[in-house]
Amino acid sequence: NAGVTQTPKFRVLKTGQSMTLLCAQDMNHEYMYWYRQDPGMGLRLIHYSVGEGTTAKGEVPDGYNVSRLKKQNFLLGLESAAPSQTSVYFCASSDGGAGDEKLFFGSGTQLSVL
Amino acid sequence: EDKVVQSPLSLVVHEGDTVTLNCSYEVTNFRSLLWYKQEKKAPTFLFMLTSSGIEKKSGRLSSILDKKELFSILNITATQTGDSAVYLCAVELNQAGTALIFGKGTTLSVSS
Numbered sequence: 001n002a003g004v005t006q007t008p009k010f011r012v013l014k015t016g017q018s019m020t021l022l023c024a025q026d027m028n029h030e031y032m033y034w035y036r037q038d039p040g041m042g043l044r045l046i047h048y049s050v051g052e053g054t055t056a057k058g059e060v061p062d063g064y065n066v067s068r069l070k071k072q073n074f075l076l077g078l079e080s081a082a083p084s085q086t087s088v089y090f091c092a093s094s095d096g097g098a099g100d101e102k103l104f105f106g107s108g109t110q111l112s113v114l
Numbered sequence: 115e116d117k118v119v120q121s122p123l124s125l126v127v128h129e130g131d132t133v134t135l136n137c138s139y140e141v142t143n144f145r146s147l148l149w150y151k152q153e154k155k156a157p158t159f160l161f162m163l164t165s166s167g168i169e170k171k172s173g174r175l176s177s178i179l180d181k182k183e184l185f186s187i188l189n190i191t192a193t194q195t196g197d198s199a200v201y202l203c204a205v206e207l208n209q210a211g212t213a214l215i216f217g218k219g220t221t222l223s224v225s226s
Binding site for chain 2: 030031033035040041042043044045048050058090096102103105106107108
């Protein structure tokens with residue numbers, strides 16, 4: 001019963017490098033989200049998707065791109081990493097249903113950009 | 115602009131104390147308010163509230179929502195060191211697929 005799986009768990013990049021974070025969910029959820037979390041800032045939405053093939057911008061989308069080619073996967077890309085993108089990244093998914101637990105989170109990715 | 119404001123941002127208490135965490139919101143088309151606990155990893159779900167005045171309770175934790183005054187409180191009685199965490203409040207809008215809007219969180223430290 002994997003739920004939401006994020007890879008990698010840790011990554012260190014140099015400024016200007018690119019990378020892709022992968023989020024996979026096995027719950028057949030329609031909606032998927034990428035958040036970043038910085039100290040004292042709560043969770044801020046980067047991009048989200050309401051279904052396969054669709055993506056939309058959240059609160060802090062600059063410097064990131066996303067793709068949802070398959071329903072179970074949601075990729076977050078950094079084309080040219082900057083130190084300001086040092087953060088913990090959380091992926092989450094939802095079926096948008098009436099259940100109490102609205103979001104199911106992955107375990108997070110700690111990214112450091114030097 | 116939709117927003118969720120939590121207070122205080124941080125709090126230090128002694129074991130056995132009772133604490134009250136606050137969450138106020140200004141959003142269009144409110145559907146529900148949620149509380150999460152976060153201990154150095156992914157947030158874990160605590161409560162979802164949709165109706166005013168109905169207390170949700172789980173052990174030493176309880177929460178209530180006031181939809182008229184647009185706020186919620188999370189109470190923790192007889193605090194333990196294991197309650198040390200960041201407590202996040204989030205609001206769900208009544209619009210399919212929209213993400214939860216999170217507050218900045220309250221960092222609670224319980225000393226023994």
